[in-house]
Amino acid sequence: MAESPFTFRIAPPEGGGPWRVLQITDTHLLAEPGGERRGARPLARLERAIAHARRNHWPPHLILATGDLAHDGRRESYDLLLRTLAFRPTVAVAGNHDLPWPLRERLAAHGQPLARHLLLGDAWQVILLESRMTGRIEGALDAPQLEWLRVLLTRHRQPALLVIHHPPFAVGSAWLDAIALSGHRDLLECIAPFPQVEAIVAGHVHQPWDEERGGLRLLASPATWLQFRPNQREFQLDDRPPGYRWLELGQDRRLATGIEYAE
Ligand SMILES: [Fe+2]
Structure with missing residues (x-):
């Protein structure tokens, strides 16, 4: 069966090692590099996280940018993001703060794959889902996108990672769970008949999450921008440093993952 033009292939790393993947999320960048919000500079915090990643998890074969990348949806903010990520191969989903077309246009301008489906050798696949709804904070997936997902998972049986901004799971903070997916x-x-779906990787919650439910791993990452305090009824910030998630996708189909804070 013909491959979709939105499918992109990443070859297996030499020497049999895993694909190194970074999840960078909720950078909330401003077009002005020195710009500040809530007493923090989003670019400086992203740079701290990437400096940490460069010491510990570099170079990544793939970066998953899981939304709220620009706070203002501006082209300049996406340029700052891609430059700070050192133009490593990056795919992105839009968050509620993003504007999808400037985001895609800047990804394309910097030669990034506009892929919605990635095949990592024959061992793994990564599927990007767009949950942003215009003018809304919470997310949703429409029926055609779920049908597209069903078709992909029917065709491709290797272990799958689903990447989405809004988590399809609660994290125990009432205000945040009300604006999830x-x-x-x-x-x-939709994914229940497809046991090859190993994990869902979400942004949006500005805090770590790692839970296994019925063989499905539910993951979220701290933001590089400000963190949200876990288990709160109302919005509350946490004072933790910028963070990110690393993943190792083994050629033997094993998944290892963890989070890091740039202390
Ligand atoms: Fe966010």
Whole structure:
């Protein structure tokens, strides 16, 4: 069966090692490099996280940028992001703060794959889901996107990582769970017949999450921008440093992952 033009292939690393993947999320960059919000400079915090990654998890074969990349949706903010990521291969999903077209246009301008589906050798696949809804903070997936996901998972049986901004799971903070993925049950029902879905990697929650539910790993990462304090009824910031998630996708199909804070 013909491959979709939105499919992109990444060759297996030499020597049999895993694909090194970084999840960078909720950078909330401003077009002005020195710009500040809530007493923090988003670019300086991203730079701290990337400096840490460069010492510990570099070079990544792939970066998953999981939304709220620009706070203002400006082209200049996406340029700052890609430059700070040292133009490593990067795919992105839009968050509620992003504007999808400036984001895609700048990815394309910097030669990044506009892929929605990545094949890592024959061992893994990564599928990007777009949950942003215009003018809304919470996310949703429409029926055509769920159908596209069903078709992909029917065709490709290797272990899959789903990447999305809004998590289809609760993290125990009432205010945040109210603006997660609405209709999350539709997504979980859609993937239930496909045991090859190993993990869902989400942004949006500005805190770490790692839970296994019925063989499915639910993951989220700290933001590089400000963190949200876990288990709160109302919005509350945490004072933790910028963070990110690393993943190692083994050629033997094993998944290892953890989070880092740039202390
Ligand atoms: Fe965010």
